[in-house]
Amino acid sequence: MRFDSHVVDLLTVAVELVNVQTCEYAGGRPALVPSGRELRDELGRILARDGRQPAVGQRDVHVLVRFARDARRIFEAAADDDLDAASTATNSLLSWARPIPRLDQHDSTWDMHFHGPSDRLGDGWAAGCAAALTMALGSAGAGRLGVCAAAECDRVYVDRSKNGTRSFCGLTCQNRVKNIRHRQSRSLRVT
Numbered sequence: 001m002r003f004d005s006h007v008v009d010l011l012t013v014a015v016e017l018v019n020v021q022t023c024e025y026a027g028g029r030p031a032l033v034p035s036g037r038e039l040r041d042e043l044g045r046i047l048a049r050d051g052r053q054p055a056v057g058q059r060d061v062h063v064l065v066r067f068a069r070d071a072r073r074i075f076e077a078a079a080d081d082d083l084d085a086a087s088t089a090t091n092s093l094l095s096w097a098r099p100i101p102r103l104d105q106h107d108s109t110w111d112m113h114f115h116g117p118s119d120r121l122g123d124g125w126a127a128g129c130a131a132a133l134t135m136a137l138g139s140a141g142a143g144r145l146g147v148c149a150a151a152e153c154d155r156v157y158v159d160r161s162k163n164g165t166r167s168f169c170g171l172t173c174q175n176r177v178k179n180i181r182h183r184q185s186r187s188l189r190v191t
Contacts, residue, residue, distance in 0.1 A: 010132035011158045014071055016046045018156045021068040025152040027172050047125060060122030067126040074133055075156040078145035090134055099131035150177050
């Protein structure tokens, strides 16, 4: 899937926000969803740019938790090839996140970025990530939003591979599934 670097960054952040806040399982183990100060620190780590970690306030946490829950519905519907449900969930997300496109100048060039309805950290990131998910769903790569196919993992991902056949959140789950299949095939040959 080809998007400019800004959209790729927003999709990556969207994935991380969903995974850190909504997973029940990750890589074959129960996921530990942070809360309180630990959640604010983790969100700050996800949103850090150019070596600077932003201060994440309680209102930002509220907005980013809401974004993660709504975005998970989009990933799940897309993974089930239910683009009608994914589109409905995306439109719902857009209605409250309200991304506003704007040209911003960086190093004498102008780039399109998405801003939120306010200058607050959470509003801006939720709006930008909502816009990026909208572009992903509204493109030929709509089927590239997914949920890990490994047992005991519900992490989401964006498939940016050339052939669009990714099924797992990462190599850990892919290797876990391959090892399980290998052990099963060996045990069938032995008996």
